Amino acid sequence: MITGKNQIAGTFSAEGQQTFRTTDPAADKENPQEFFEATPAETDRAVNLASEAFRIYKKTSGTDRAAFLEAIAARLEASEEDIISCYIRESALPEGRARGEFARTTGQLRAFAVMLREGSWVEAIISNPEGKPDIRRVQCPVGPVAVFGASNFPLAFSTAGGDTASALAAGCPVVVKAHPMHAATGELVALAIADAARETGMPEGVFSHLNGKSLETGQRLVKHPKVKAVGFTGSISGGTALYRLACNREEPIPVYAEMGSVNPVVVLPSALEDKKDFWAAQYAGSITAGTGQFCTNPGLLLGIAGRELDSFTEALGKAIGQKAASCMLHPDIKAQYLKKRDEVLSQPGYSVVTAPEREADGNFALPHVIAADAEVFMKNGVYHQEVFGPFSVVVKCRDKAQLTEVLQHLEGQLTGTVLAEKEQELQEYAPAIDALKERVGRLILNGVPTGVEVCAAMMHGGPFPASTDSKFTSVGLTAVQRWVRPVAYQDWPDALLPDALRNSNPLNIFRNLNGVITKNAV
Amino acid sequence: MITGKNQIAGTFSAEGQQTFRTTDPAADKENPQEFFEATPAETDRAVNLASEAFRIYKKTSGTDRAAFLEAIAARLEASEEDIISCYIRESALPEGRARGEFARTTGQLRAFAVMLREGSWVEAIISNPEGKPDIRRVQCPVGPVAVFGASNFPLAFSTAGGDTASALAAGCPVVVKAHPMHAATGELVALAIADAARETGMPEGVFSHLNGKSLETGQRLVKHPKVKAVGFTGSISGGTALYRLACNREEPIPVYAEMGSVNPVVVLPSALEDKKDFWAAQYAGSITAGTGQFCTNPGLLLGIAGRELDSFTEALGKAIGQKAASCMLHPDIKAQYLKKRDEVLSQPGYSVVTAPEREADGNFALPHVIAADAEVFMKNGVYHQEVFGPFSVVVKCRDKAQLTEVLQHLEGQLTGTVLAEKEQELQEYAPAIDALKERVGRLILNGVPTGVEVCAAMMHGGPFPASTDSKFTSVGLTAVQRWVRPVAYQDWPDALLPDALRNSNPLNIFRNLNGVITKNAV
Incomplete structure (x- = not known):
């Protein structure tokens, strides 16, 4: 059932010679399946296909992307039993935790779908006072995003976790570098995403899933000129290294790394x-x-x-x-x-x-x-x-x-x-x-810090070294803000504006119209 | 009238031996006044006083900060003629441009004051559905900000320019590294800010103004552990160098550098x-x-x-x-x-x-x-x-x-x-x-790119190397977002919440209340 292969734009690929295995930590033994480390060529292919897919994917409507996210959740549920048993075998986490994390993962995919259907997350601002240029600004996706799976959350912070869900919601294709400790769980989850992409007519390059135990695959992703942002959950040393790698690129890109914390x-x-x-x-x-x-x-x-x-x-x-x-x-x-x-x-x-x-x-x-x-x-x-x-x-x-x-x-x-x-x-x-x-x-x-609610007001991030950018959260709906940047249109004709900015407000979203938050038309 | 001294928390200071002069470019000769390069000790003092001031300044109300910004604008106007003649002597820009930039500078200070009095810029989000923790999030100032004056905008992008105005609006003390080409103009403007701080009862460390022709003063500011963010307008090489310096600090901080562009x-x-x-x-x-x-x-x-x-x-x-x-x-x-x-x-x-x-x-x-x-x-x-x-x-x-x-x-x-x-x-x-x-x-x-409107929808920034962070603008009201980070309060008592998050909505601001944008009380 598990192939051990990379999944590049919906196609299995195993071109490399390097393999590794996951562990059954409870039994303290290796699991039999071998996983094929992505080669540099496979990594590049995934990114190039993500970049091609971006031209189409960024133009999909919020409704279409919502359907995609919901299809991922449904596909995951169709494989729930396989995923749960694989998760437990690879992580030794108890079944209750596995089920809870599974529900959280599908729940947050659906929460982003709700956000997309509502639509106001694009932060439309319209400034057109009498006698001034007409300027309208909206958040737009940045491009292909690299996501690193986390060791301690095989579902909610990994292949289809919060980083992937929020980046796909934003309109960004995702290339996941799966965490090598739960590569089989990752493969099952990635299959669900690829199937959902096919089912909802998304360009196949919208998602790829690469195996990597060595550091090279992840570093290559972060350095790839077509990767425009990175999501990471893990150690301070790992996250900081990727952050500095990205800052020192010819074109620096942001790395949103959620790292260590002692939570006083x-x-x-x-x-x-x-x-x-x-x-x-x-x-x-x-x-x-x-x-x-x-x-x-x-x-x-x-x-x-x-x-x-x-x-x-x-x-x-x-x-x-x-x-x-x-x-x-x-x-x-x-x-x-x-x-x-x-x-x-x-x-x-x-x-x-x-x-x-x-x-x-x-x-x-x-x-x-x-x-x-x-x-x-x-x-x-x-x-x-x-x-x-x-x-x-x-x-x-x-x-x-x-x-x-x-x-x-x-x-x-x-x-x-x-x-x-x-x-x-x-x-x-x-x-x-x-x-x-x-x-x-x-x-x-009067609570405990463990337990992070997925909601619009959540802030899961903090001053360094808790995260590399204290402005952004990796949990909750505003996590989507990591994958967008504002573009302003000046004196652009109504018919050619993004829907979020058109006079009639066809998406019926909240907009800042000359300082007033309203759903009114211009 | 011009002293050539640094202004540290409202006090003149000239402890160093290094001096420099500005130029009268139209006459192609040096101006007589000597400016004292800030010493490392003076730089550190400015930052330490900014850090102390932060404890008080961050708690000032939007109304108080609005009064401060308006007082700066008024003080500038009281010195308009001196500033304009100094500006022209140091920049050789024509008087029309000088007056226009002056009006833009006071105009944007007042625009931020309007934004502060209205109050919704803090992006309050309240998630408290039945049976879940009560989580409320609001944007909070990050701490002392270093601002670098720009050569080409002695007023609107320098001492009291957009970076300073937006950082002061956010609740962050500012230490300006004045541009050495128009140090006298900077000194006059800095005096107006210090006077306004005194007049409106702000802590004096809220603003300092340092002279620096060498790179050391700026680098020391960017590396100082108590500086939490940097605003810069200038060359690609200068901005990128400061950005990388900040990324490689023990605690990395963001550098919002607006750099070069050929504006196709x-x-x-x-x-x-x-x-x-x-x-x-x-x-x-x-x-x-x-x-x-x-x-x-x-x-x-x-x-x-x-x-x-x-x-x-x-x-x-x-x-x-x-x-x-x-x-x-x-x-x-x-x-x-x-x-x-x-x-x-x-x-x-x-x-x-x-x-x-x-x-x-x-x-x-x-x-x-x-x-x-x-x-x-x-x-x-x-x-x-x-x-x-x-x-x-x-x-x-x-x-x-x-x-x-x-x-x-x-x-x-x-x-x-x-x-x-x-x-x-x-x-x-x-x-x-x-x-x-x-x-x-x-x-x-169908326009020309020169001319950047100061409004809520403006986006003055772009993919690297136009700026180091394409998510943020250096012109317009959302420039304030560079100097804040969200903090979430979980199950906090109403009386001790920031006003923006209290049940009764005492600031009467727009808030996201369980997904609906409203001014309603909770």
Whole structure:
């Protein structure tokens, strides 16, 4: 059933000699299927066909693109059982998570379809006051987009994930560099996309799917002159390397990389009065969910030193200590987890909150939590690093001012969370919360950072190194903004304007008409 | 009256030993005043004070910031005569242009004030459907912004120009690196800003003004960890160097550089039927306006080879040949103009349309137009280069297909213009116009590219190398988007939300409320 081949514009291709296999991490063995690494010629072909397809695809209507996205969702559902079993075999993530991520993937494809049918996302602006030139501006797709699959979300951030869905919604053909850890899942998903493209009459070059375990395929994509933007979810080192590669091209292009984050959680005293055990249980769950392999995993908890924080930390340690070992995504990820964790554990000055009695077997891992004083934390950058896995640091601050100071010196983050039961307390800690806000893309009150809603208001991105461009989100409807650029038409005849800009407003969308947001005709 | 000093947070400072002078280009002599190059310590002080001011300034209301921008405009008007005479002495631009640019500068400050009072620019999005987390997102200022003054717009793209106005509107303090060619004009304008800040109670670090003739001051600004974004208008080499410097910082930051462009003009046959002489006169004016020193100067005219195009070219040459010599901005700019022009003139395969009988004296220059076949043009990248000054190339294409091919291979451009008297013809040439659209930020019909309206729909930016980020404009109201990033609040209490996101919509702004654009309360 799985061929191991690349899919270039709807056609299987396996021209190379290099192959690799995926792993069954739960069984700790390789899966039998071989995958063919894309050759440079295959990579170029995919991009060239994407570039040709762009001339047609960019002109498709929102309704047509919506039908395409919905067809992808339907095709995925027709293969759901195959995809789910493949996903579990390649990731060792539990079935509930697999089903949840599957539903999220089809759900976000359909959410973009709804956005396309509504149509106002193109941000039409019309300025034509008396006696001035008539200028009308609309967002237009940028061209072929390269998308990198993410190790930790084989569906929602990979082949048909948020980057692909938003780029296709924008009118951009997509070339996916599949994540090598779940290449078979990728192949099944890619087949669904190719079938949907055929079914809805899209140009075949609108989508290609390349296998690549080495770095070359991805680098070649990012450097290809016809690739106009890149979507990436993964490590800080990987994302930053691609970002710099793209900046140093003859024609620089944007790389929207969503990377690492320790997602600080500020535990204010009032949260520890009556709800200490509740939050300890919540955070034991959030820290260990998906074996800590979420980009929003809470790796840093900060509070005011004292008996209450100690008692919360103890309860957290106890709740986490009861968690069973769970499997990581891949032997390399487990190895990297242990390496990064042990780098932190080799630093001076912390105390152990909870630690596994012995290392879990195979690719399984057990959570680990330590605590340190703010002075120790601030002086030592190693404590700030993301440890991708079920590892967290509790930082004890002397007082409000020190808490603010620690937050001011944090690196950029996807999320920042505050636990507080009293609104009054949020005001008392306003400088700390303001400092937190400056470092994050999303500010959460009384929740856990894991769990990222797909909606118009979502911001999943943040100051570097959380992402390479803090202006854009990789989750939610405004993710589409990454793949468009505005074009202004000056004194253009109505009949030849894009529909979004025509006098009669045939798409019936919200437009900015001389400063007023309206659906009215001009 | 002019001190030659830096202005750091409202205080004069001249700690350095390095000085430079501006030129009176019309008289071809140095002006007497010495300007003190900012020292590294002065540069750092300006940024650190901007960073401190940010904590206060970002919390000012739109109304307060509007009052600040209006006060700047009023202070500028109070010094108008001094500024205008200084501007003319330092730039040799004619008084009409000086007054026009002055009015544009105060006009855009006031336009941003109107935008701030209206308030919807913050793009508030509220997603709170039943049973889901309440997520609300709003654009927030990024922090201190470094702005580089432009040689060719001493007012509208310099000290109090579009970058400064939009960044201050966004809530970002600004540190300007003044353009050394018009440092005195910059000083007068900076004084008006500092006075306005004082008058409206803004923190003094909200604005600083540094002199710099060497590259070091600008580079230090771009590399400073507390600078969060950069605005630049100037050459491709300068803008690209700063962009790459910023990308390679430990924490990369965006550089919004508006750089070079040859602004192709496609002359379709119908435009040459009855209006040939009209367009020849229009383009003679557009090519020579401001001695060709506009980023939207039409450096490339393309048409279908034949008698009509030849006859238009002849008329253009004749009209241009009647233009008097005019003064360039600076001896260095004249030298650079001659160098770039002569590099093109040393290429094989062109014919001369009009050329000065002898080189103009001093810093004056005369226009120069050549013509070449499309084959010659396409094969030789030197013909594609921007020659900053009154120089244009007419490219003769064999047919529609070749026109399309030439346009497809052009570098990114700020503008693309089409001259055509028949709508039908625009459809016949649809592939060419589509190719043009893919290479530009603004598409003009039957006009000249020089003249950039300040309005909400303006797009002054384009694919590289027209600008470093084709998503953003440096002119018009959406220029403010460069200096903000979205922050999402999840389950945050109403009383502590930014006003733009509160249930009652106290700012009375347009918001996206679960997919509907409305001013309604939640």
